[in-house]
């Protein structure tokens with residue numbers, strides 16, 4: 001059995017234990033992942049793990065923390081067609097952003113030099129999968145589709161994450177800090193545009209914002225440094241181009 005399957009099975013086992021709920025269960029998963037994160041993977045294992053993760057992110061059901069969708073149980077708003085179309089496109093942008101987050105985290109995990117860095121970012125990466133699942137569910141409810149460009153965003157983000165990890169963990173974590181800051185601003189922009197009666201979409205984005213702020217704090221506390229201003233500006237520009245493309249494609 002490969003190391004990835006061992007890790008996946010341990011996480012599934014932890015989630016199935018009836019006596020372990022919420023925080024206890026999360027701690028258990030983290031502890032089990034710590035045990036497996038020191039395992040040595042061959043190049044073939046790494047390739048298969050990364051391919052599996054990319055396919056799950058793009059076409060399947062990625063592993064989440066098991067948190068409940070915050071919009072579950074809320075009443076569907078009565079939106080006009082143009083409002084529904086606009087909100088759906090905003091949710092498509094948020095979904096594509098979570099695809100990017102997965103690419104980034106997986107690329108970083110591949111090249112991070114300190115095992116502790118990988119372990120500490122695992123919880124954040126898993127929460128990004130919650131966001132991915134919630135955005136996808138909302139997109140389906142709104143009757144729209146995911147971005148056709150998602151494989152491109154994943155590949156690009158994976159390459160950026162891997163390159164940052166090679167340069168050094170402090171820069172790699174700095175990239176997470178800056179990314180999360182920009183995502184937070186961008187979620188605020190979306191919350192301004194989503195009608196107040198659309199509680200489902202708003203509740204998902206509000207929970208995501210809380211999580212993204214914490215991800216930035218974790219990356220900062222783990223050693224992330226401020227990126228140079230030209231890189232921050234380039235990231236903003238790339239984000240603008242991406243969001244405009246995803247709104248339509």
Ligand SMILES: [Fe+2]
Nearest residue numbers: 098101128131
């Ligand atoms: Fe996220």
Ligand SMILES: [Fe+2]
Nearest residue numbers: 180211212215
């Ligand atoms: Fe995040």
